[in-house]
Amino acid sequence: MFNFTDEQKMIQTTVRNFVQKELIPIENEVLKNEREGKPGLSKEKLKRTSIKGKRNGFLGY
Numbered sequence: 215m216f217n218f219t220d221e222q223k224m225i226q227t228t229v230r231n232f233v234q235k236e237l238i239p240i241e242n243e244v245l246k247n248e249r250e251g252k253p254g255l256s257k258e259k260l261k262r263t264s265i266k267g268k269r270n271g272f273l274g275y
Contacts, residue, residue, distance in 0.1 A: 232270050236263060 218226065240263070244254035255263065267273050 228270060229272075232267070232272070236266055 240255065240259070248254050254260075264273065
């Protein structure tokens with residue numbers, strides 16, 4: 215049987231919280247925009263979301 219290490223559990227929790235707090239709330243907007251042939255997010259909202267992801271250690275640039 216496979217078990218996560220404590221560090222892996224922490225990463226899992228961090229990712230889950232980020233998705234629930236930051237991504238799920240904008241999902242319908244993104245899907246609607248894409249159906250209409252528009253960018254999923256405005257440049258400003260994409261930048262804000264990217265910054266939040268970077269602060270959580272999800273982006274390496």
